[in-house]
Amino acid sequence: MELDLGAVRAFVAVADCQHFSEAADQLGLTQQAISKRIAKLEAGLGTTLFQRSRHGSDLTEDGTTFLPHARALIALADQATESVLGCARPLRVDVLETRLAATELIRAFHHAHAGVEVDIITSSGLRSGRGALVNGTIDVAFARVVGALDPSIEYIPAYLEPLHVLIGRKHPLATSRQIRLRDLTDSVARMPGNEPGSEWALFYDDLAEDFRLTIDTSGPDFGLDHLLDDIADSADSFIFTGERLRAPWHPEVVQIPIVEPIACYPHSMLWQRRNRHPALPRLIDYVAADFRPFDPEIHWLPPAELCSGRWGSTRESVTR
Known part of the structure; x- marks a missing residue:
């Protein structure tokens, strides 16, 4: 046939x-x-x-x-x-959600390279990104790398995003300028509808285990705006967020950075080795040049990233 x-x-x-x-x-x-x-x-x-x-x-x-x-x-x-x-189409970049750090990174790249056309595609993270890279549906994916990758996929560290919390003004920590993870042991991190087994759920599983935190994944998930309303009314719950996440403004919710240590979510940039899009090397160089490596004195990462050895420095060269 x-x-x-x-x-x-x-x-x-x-x-x-x-x-x-x-x-x-x-x-x-x-x-x-x-x-x-x-x-x-x-x-x-x-x-x-x-x-x-x-x-x-x-x-x-x-x-x-x-x-x-x-x-x-x-x-x-x-x-x-x-x-x-290949030279006539935009660079197709996959991100988990447009509010997240990867979109901000691509936006900055586009401003620095105005001649490069970019299409932003949202997906379900690494689960769909692996196959989409291999079959050429996308050129680049930004995700936390967990588990085995197809041998045709290459990746580099892209951004260690410091975690913050979104917390209601009724919470006893709401007036703090900084929050330590150990200060959150009596509170509950709300993550309704969090997808079990996803790369981000595994990250927060490790975080909760290391710092004895409680994470509530019960739903339903009505979206971030509604979740902020719930947090505003609570004196004992909060939301983890990233430093670059564009959260909607809420008059009764404050955003506070986490310190001692600074817990970081590891974003990687992935692409297929055979991909020949002319803008891809420029994006790889841009991401590598902007990367700030892991500092064990001030940062926290899950065991999987520490064992990989990739987060201490940038990748000096890319075989094309």
Whole structure:
């Protein structure tokens, strides 16, 4: 049979996201369109590629066998396209959420390199970013790196973001100029709807364990604006936030930095080694030049970052 590249791309997206709805969002299609493409592919191959359940979609044995070949096919097709069109399109940058530090970093890069066109794409973090980098859907992702990466993906430290807290004026620590983590042991960090197993949830699991903190992930999550209203009415809860997060202003909520130590969230920049977008080397150099390394005297990082050895210095060279 002659493989339909659209169907193969849909297969790879579902395999990476493990949900048809998330794959549809990633590719800008409807869930029905994704389902039709997968059904067409399965019919052509004469096999079932996914085992569907209410928890998601897992690869069958045939699906697992087909996946690396599907990735290679998509990568080859994208390389062929990039050889002609690569210079004509924006650099596609994946971020977890537009309020976060990665967006501010890209915004500063764009101001410094006004001639570089950039498209900002939001996703579910590393879970979707891994596959999107490999199949060429995005050029760059910013995320905390946990677990194994595809051998074709390279990354460098991008930014150690100092944590702050958002705290209501009724809280006894609200008048503090700085807050130590050990001062928060009698309070509750609110993170409704936090995704178990995500790279950011694992970060806060380590933070809570090291400093005996309590994190409440119960939902539902109605968004940051509503959560700030809840914090404003509370005398014993708070929200962790990053130094660069653009939080909505609230008259009854204050933002206070964390010290002794300064807990830092580690943002990395990831890209595919074979990517030849002309703006990519400029972004790599910009991020590396702006990076400020980990200082064990004042900073805290989770064990995974300390063991990696990457956070003490910038990466001096990139093999292209």
